[in-house]
Amino acid sequence: MKKLLLLSALVSSVLLAEQKPYEISGLVGYDLTEGNIGIKSNGHYLGALELQFNSPDSKISPEFSVLYSPKAKYEGGGDSAITRGAFNGVYTFDAMDALTPFAKAGVGIENVGDETSANQDGFFVDAGAGVKYAFNDSLALKAEAIYLAKLAHQNAGNFDSNLIAMVGLTYAFGEGAQKAAPVTEEVKEEVKEEPKQEVVKEEPKEEVAVVAAPVDGDDDNDGVLNSKDECPNTLADVTVDEKGCDVDTDKDGILNSDDICPNTPVGAEVNSDGCPKTVQLAINFENNSAQIKADSNEKLDTYAKFLTTFTNYDAKIVGYTDSRGSATYNQKLSEKRANAVVEALKTRGVNAKQLSSKGMGEENPVADNSTAEGRAQNRRIEAELTRK
Template identity: 70%
Template sequence: MKRILLLSALVSSVLLAGQKQYEISPMIGYDLTEGNIDIKNDGHFLGGVEVQFNSTDSKISPEFSILYSPKAKYEAGGDSSITRGAFNGVYTFDTTNNFVPFAKAGIGIENVGNETEANQDGFFLDAGVGTKYFFTEDIALKAEAIYLAKYANQNAGHFDSNLIAMVGLTFAFGDSTQPQPKEEPKQEVIKEEPVVVAQPIDGDDDNDGVLNSKDQCPNTKAGLEVDEKGCELDSDKDGVLNSLDICPNTPIGANVNSDGCPQEVTLQINFQTNSSDITSASTTYVDKFAEFLKTYSNYSAKIVGYTDSKGSAAYNKKLSQKRADSVVNALKERGVDPKQLSSDGMGEENPVADNSTKEGRAKNRRIEAELTKH
C-alpha cells in the first residue's frame, strides 16, 4: 500500500489550452497491483486509448477507454495478457493559471487471458484525477492516475486493488457545438409615415454646391472651392483668394502683393561651417525656389546672405556675400534666367534673434530672397 501512495504522489499537473468536441488520447503507463493476485513484483506495463466527447452544455463528458497489458508475469511462473474496457464520466475544472485539472469515475470489465485462481475475469469500478497541457490548439500532453477496484467471484465479495499511472498525447478536433441563443418573438412595429411639407424650390445658379438662399457669393466661377457661404476660400489667410494666390502657403501676418507672395522670403538653406558650400539637405529648397522663378518669370529675386555675430564683422560680410553668390549660382544651374537674380552680403546686420544663444545664432545664419514683381 505504501508503494501505491508513493506512485500516486508522482503524477504532475499539466496545461490545457482549449476544448474541442472530440479527444483521442493514446496512453502508456504502469499498473501497480495488489499482492493477492500473485503478479510478479506487483506490477506491469500497459497501454491503451481513451476517447472523450466534450460538450459546452456540461462540465461532465463521457469517455470510453481500452487498456491492454501484453505481459503480466505471475509469481508462480507464466504470464498473461490483461484487457480492460471502461466507461467514465470526466469532470473538467475551471482553468487556473492555464492549468485545467480533471477528475473521472466509472465502471468497466477486465478480461484475463491466462486466468489463475487468484486472477480472473471480472467487473471493476474506477476513479482518477489528471491534467492536460496543450502544446498547440489540437495537441496536448495528458497525465493521470486511476484507482481500479475489480470484483471477482473467487474473492467472495472483496475487491482487488490496482493503481494505474499513465501519460500520453491528446489529439483534439472538431469545434464544440455552441448553444444557440433563443430567438425572441419579433414584435411588429408599425411605422408612422412622416408628413412631408412642401418646400419652396431653391436652386444653385452658380453650381458651387451652395443653395441660392445661403449663397453670399452668388457669382462664383465654376470649379472653385468655396466655403459654406458659397464664397471662394483664402486658405493661408493672406487676403488673396486661392484662385489668384501663387504663393499659397504664406505665413499668417506677412505682407503680400496681389499674387499672395511676400516681399521677403527666408529660404531654408544651410551651409557647412565657415563655408559657402550648400549642404545636400538644402538642395530641395533650392529646387523649389528655382521652379517658382522659372514659372513666374515676371519676378526677380535679390538673394541676401546673413551671418551670426561670431567672428569679425569684415569676415562675416565676405562670408555672407559668398553664400549669397553660391545660392545665385545654384539657381542659374537649375535654369533660372540670370537677369532675374542679384545678390548681396549683409554679414551680421539685421539679426532676427538673440546672438547670445545657440538657437538665436542659428536663426541669424540665413538666406533671404527679396522678391520684386515686374
C-alpha cells in the first residue's frame, strides 16, 4: 500500500525582502592626482552626489553622479574648483548577508574653474568598485574607489590619471521589487509504496480427543492481539488504535488506510486521498529576477517526486506578491516566478500535461499588507493539486 507520504512538510513560509528602485548617495573623499596636472601635493578633497536607478529585470543599473572639488591648490600658485559629471553602469553582485559588492564603469566630463597650462577641461572614462553595508531596508554605508582617466590635450593626447576614494551614506526609496531571502525551516518528504499483504485465515481444525489451549496471536499484523482486536482484518502496516481499528491520525477526515498524505496540517482542506488541495512552496529566487536559487532544489526535488509517483494529480503553480509596488509590476513578477517553478519541475521529470502556472500579483492576501510580517506571508508560491 501507499505509505509515509509526508507532503505536509512542504507547507512553510516564504521570507522575502525588497529592493528599492531608487538610491541616492552622498559621499566625501580624496582625489590622488597625477603629477603632470600641477596640483600641489598631487591631491585634494572632494564631495559627490550619486543617483542610481535599479531595474527588476537587470543586474546592471544606470547611475548619474556629480563630483565637486571646491579648492584644488596648484604648485604655481592659486587654486580652482573642479566639477565632474559622469554616467556609469553599476553591476550589483548578490548580497552576502548585509554586504552588497558592486562594480561600475562609464564616461563623463570635467570642468576646471580656472584652467591652467597643466590642467584643462576634458572628457574622461572611469571604472571602479565598492561595497554597501545595509543598516536596514533604506539606509546603508557605502564605500568605493574609482580610477578616472581624462584625455589631456595639453599632454599630446595622453591621459591624466586620478585615483578617487570615497565613503558616505546611501538612502534607498520608492516601491521596490521582491528578492529572495533564506527560509527559516527546512523540511523533507519521503514517499514509499509497499505491497499489500493478504491476511490468510486459517481453517478451523477439527477437534480430536485432546483440545489444546488457544494461543493468542495477531492475525492481521497490526500489533494488537486477536483477543483484544475489535477490527481483526485491518491492512498490514496501517496505524491502528488500542482496539486494532483504523484511525485518522492527522484528523483530516480520511482514515489512515485510505490516506496517502497522513501528516497534513490540522485544518487543511484535503481531497478523498487525504492530500491538501493547496500547498505553499518555500521557493527562493535571485534578487530582482525569476531565477530560482540553489537552496530551493531539495524542495523542488521533493514536489517533483510526488507528481511523478502519483501521476493522477495535476498541479497549478500560482505566484503571489504583496501590495507594495505597482499592480502591473507585481502581476508581471508573479507570472515570471510561477513559470520558473513549472520549468524547474519539468526538468525533474514531471509531465508537462500535469503542470500549469498563473500569476495573481497582489490579489488574495493571506495577511495584513500594512506590516512587514504580513507582507512576507503574502509573497508566496502556491501549488493547487487536482486529482484526475
